[in-house]
Amino acid sequence: MASARQALRLAGRVRHFSSTAARPAAEVKRLGVIGAGQMGLGIALVAAQKAQVPVTLVDLSQASLDKGIAFAEKLLAKDVSKQRITQEQADAARGLLQPTTSIEDLSSVDFVIEAVPEIPQLKFDIFAKLAEVCPKHAILATNTSSISITRIAAATTGGKPTDTTNSSRVVSTHFMNPVPVQKGVEIISGLQTSPETLETAVAFCRRLGKVASVSADSPGFLANRILMPYINEAVICLETGVGDRDSIDSIMKNGTNVPMGPLQLADFIGLDTCLAIMKVLHSETGDSKYRPSVLLRNMVDAGWLGKKSGKGFYDY
Numbered sequence: 001m002a003s004a005r006q007a008l009r010l011a012g013r014v015r016h017f018s019s020t021a022a023r024p025a026a027e028v029k030r031l032g033v034i035g036a037g038q039m040g041l042g043i044a045l046v047a048a049q050k051a052q053v054p055v056t057l058v059d060l061s062q063a064s065l066d067k068g069i070a071f072a073e074k075l076l077a078k079d080v081s082k083q084r085i086t087q088e089q090a091d092a093a094r095g096l097l098q099p100t101t102s103i104e105d106l107s108s109v110d111f112v113i114e115a116v117p118e119i120p121q122l123k124f125d126i127f128a129k130l131a132e133v134c135p136k137h138a139i140l141a142t143n144t145s146s147i148s149i150t151r152i153a154a155a156t157t158g159g160k161p162t163d164t165t166n167s168s169r170v171v172s173t174h175f176m177n178p179v180p181v182q183k184g185v186e187i188i189s190g191l192q193t194s195p196e197t198l199e200t201a202v203a204f205c206r207r208l209g210k211v212a213s214v215s216a217d218s219p220g221f222l223a224n225r226i227l228m229p230y231i232n233e234a235v236i237c238l239e240t241g242v243g244d245r246d247s248i249d250s251i252m253k254n255g256t257n258v259p260m261g262p263l264q265l266a267d268f269i270g271l272d273t274c275l276a277i278m279k280v281l282h283s284e285t286g287d288s289k290y291r292p293s294v295l296l297r298n299m300v301d302a303g304w305l306g307k308k309s310g311k312g313f314y315d316y
């Protein structure tokens, strides 16, 4: 596994224009996570289990917090029943999760990861608030799938873009779904991100047992720049009758040794998420090769969003 320094060297393409006095990851003693949905809950649980730090888990919705905590308890109970961890370890991890509906409770975190829905203005507002609430050494990370890290960082400057006190601490830690299972994480620097921030993010992700890839702030970053056109092309093959659903999924599953084909994978990710990312790739690059498939748009318009809505390319 690459060390944090090696990862930084790998990131030779990433230019840095600012520096910051961020603490090294070994001193990340408390994590904050905003958004207790699919991704936020997974990140919080992995942090409690692997880094064994207290996690302040913030969500606007008490119902989401209750659902998330119940899901975490279910995952921990499953790990105990499969003898992957002991009951004591499960209890310790559960005890580290501290749900709250108040963002002000992030006032003593060393590192915060935002995982709210993929809505640009929502993320900008939250980062402006984090710059006010979190300690001045805290790393402010986003789990965005597609929004520019540079734009998110700019939201922390309070209208003074040349003051990088806050924006140099913004970075993306883009975890993969499901977080407890997937080892990969993309670490993306915005234009303002300092080398210290990047290094702290890489090192903290390693404490979570993840393998970090470093990339520049470019539409889709690495994972979605490669994955989403692949999924979109599979939908175009279905739409234009090149092959049926099962043939498309079968050839990719059995021919490229992936656990599921592209249409099933799209259902698991959420077709709305896939469409949103294709739209970003298309609009941000202006390149027609990223045009979302008509069928993908129609499926989303119909409310057939995949597994989460009970119907997508498959029925659930």
Ligand SMILES: NC(=O)c1ccc[n+]([C@@H]2O[C@H](COP(=O)([O-])OP(=O)(O)OC[C@H]3O[C@@H](n4cnc5c(N)ncnc54)[C@H](O)[C@@H]3O)[C@@H](O)[C@H]2O)c1
Pocket (backbone or CB within 6 Å): 034, 035, 036, 037, 038, 039, 040, 058, 059, 060, 061, 064, 114, 115, 116, 117, 118, 119, 122, 126, 143, 144, 145, 146, 174, 175, 176, 177, 268, 269, 273
């Ligand atoms: N789902 C995936 O496969 C996946 C993979 C990688 C990255 N992402 C990214 O992760 C982020 C979260 O995605 P998700 O699938 O977990 O979403 P989700 O809809 O499952 O969860 C989002 C949570 O945020 C909460 N929330 C909304 N507004 C809030 C606010 N103002 N303050 C606090 N909490 C708020 C919601 O109540 C909800 O619990 C998005 O940026 C998404 O693009 C998703």
